[in-house]
Amino acid sequence: MVRLHSSSGRIPLRNAVGISIALAVLLGAVLERANAWETEEMIKTRGDSLKIAFVLGQASHFIHDLNVPLHAVVGESQQQHAAYERSASFPTWPGAQYGYRGFFLVKNDKCFARETAERSGKHAYDAMKPVPPRAVIERTWNDAVNDTANLLQSIFYRALGPETSQALYGIPTPKGVIGDGWLCGL
Numbered sequence: 001m002v003r004l005h006s007s008s009g010r011i012p013l014r015n016a017v018g019i020s021i022a023l024a025v026l027l028g029a030v031l032e033r034a035n036a037w038e039t040e041e042m043i044k045t046r047g048d049s050l051k052i053a054f055v056l057g058q059a060s061h062f063i064h065d066l067n068v069p070l071h072a073v074v075g076e077s078q079q080q081h082a083a084y085e086r087s088a089s090f091p092t093w094p095g096a097q098y099g100y101r102g103f104f105l106v107k108n109d110k111c112f113a114r115e116t117a118e119r120s121g122k123h124a125y126d127a128m129k130p131v132p133p134r135a136v137i138e139r140t141w142n143d144a145v146n147d148t149a150n151l152l153q154s155i156f157y158r159a160l161g162p163e164t165s166q167a168l169y170g171i172p173t174p175k176g177v178i179g180d181g182w183l184c185g186l
């Protein structure tokens, strides 16, 4: 059990990394199931487009949610959660140092989800401060946008292959591979 100070007193936090891994495994399993078993197959066979759209929406939601640091821990108050999410909204890129980093291929969804939660969970303490640091909000927002773009493009890339996904949707050659760490197979 980890404790930290906040304006409302001392907040018990369970081990943030442990929780984030558990959450990531759970959401990763959903992502993996949704994508690998259903969406990619449906895309390959030009299946039910409404169903494909729905599952892609779910996948976007899940990977975005994992970038919210307070989704990787428990113990924060409702006000803290709401305060963070209210401030984590930008109509355009929040600064010149942020932006789309280009297409990186997601190799394994479960692994990608875990990596994402581990990365965002590191900011949980800052995210619970009465005024969450702007830099944390901007960085995690930027990561969420990039992760969502990478996941969606990866689903099509994996289902259709490089040539067809490029020809149909302009998905370029990946700049690298993500979601491919040593924990992937666990």
Ligand SMILES: [Zn+2]
Binding pocket: 068, 071, 081, 085
């Ligand atoms: Zn939330």
